[in-house]
Amino acid sequence: FAERQSSYNKFDMPEQIEVMLQLMLSLGYVLLFGSAAPLIVPLCFFVFRVQVQASAMLLTECTRRPFPQRMAGIGVWCDVVQVLMAMGVVTNGFLIVHYGVAFAGTQITAKLTGCFLYCILAVILRASINDLGPMRDSAVKLLEARRNRVLQVLTQKITEGLTGVGSNYKTFAGHARQAEEVEAGEW
Numbered sequence: 001f002a003e004r005q006s007s008y009n010k011f012d013m014p015e016q017i018e019v020m021l022q023l024m025l026s027l028g029y030v031l032l033f034g035s036a037a038p039l040i041v042p043l044c045f046f047v048f049r050v051q052v053q054a055s056a057m058l059l060t061e062c063t064r065r066p067f068p069q070r071m072a073g074i075g076v077w078c079d080v081v082q083v084l085m086a087m088g089v090v091t092n093g094f095l096i097v098h099y100g101v102a103f104a105g106t107q108i109t110a111k112l113t114g115c116f117l118y119c120i121l122a123v124i125l126r127a128s129i130n131d132l133g134p135m136r137d138s139a140v141k142l143l144e145a146r147r148n149r150v151l152q153v154l155t156q157k158i159t160e161g162l163t164g165v166g167s168n169y170k171t172f173a174g175h176a177r178q179a180e181e182v183e184a185g186e187w
Contacts, residue, residue, distance in 0.1 A: 005064050005065060006064070008062060008063050008064045009062065009063050009064065010063065010064055011058070011059060011063035011064060011066050012066070015063070016066075019051070019055050019058075020074070020077055022051055023048060023051055023052075024077065024080055024081070024084075026044045026047045026048060026051070027044070027048075027081065027084065028084045029044060030044045031084045031085055031087070031088035032084070032087060032088050032091050033091070034088070035092045035095060035096075036095055089118075089119050089122045089123075090115075090119060092118070092122075093114075093115040093116075093118035093119050093122075094115055096114070096115070096118060097111040097112075097114045097115045097118070098111070102114075
């Protein structure tokens, strides 16, 4: 397996960025122009599906296994999506006031006011929807509790190995609904 992997191409940072960039281009098109061409949304969903499947095939069959290293994650891409969403709200507001029947023949100040009010309404709706649902899923809390439990056990074992004395340390603070099961080691 290792010999076969050595003949494959690398899948380093530039390749990872290229794969994510393809997804962001499709998402950006939907966020910016989805209201003007709603038929494009299912097509972009299809592009996402094909891209994810192609990436899975690429990673499992055609490239070397990436070397495990600590990365910053996809946090920067989340910022890109936030910017695209904000630009999409402004673009949709512009399209509504420029091509909408309600604003036909109105002055520019009315159009600017309409676009501004649309953007404010979108921000208020997004904030209220975020407040309605939980920001963190219970599965995420459970995974964090499991990770904390593993770190606790590893720390305990390392301490026992270094000092030769068993520690009786029970400071597990789980936030999951099954945190008791994690603490009892039943996960």
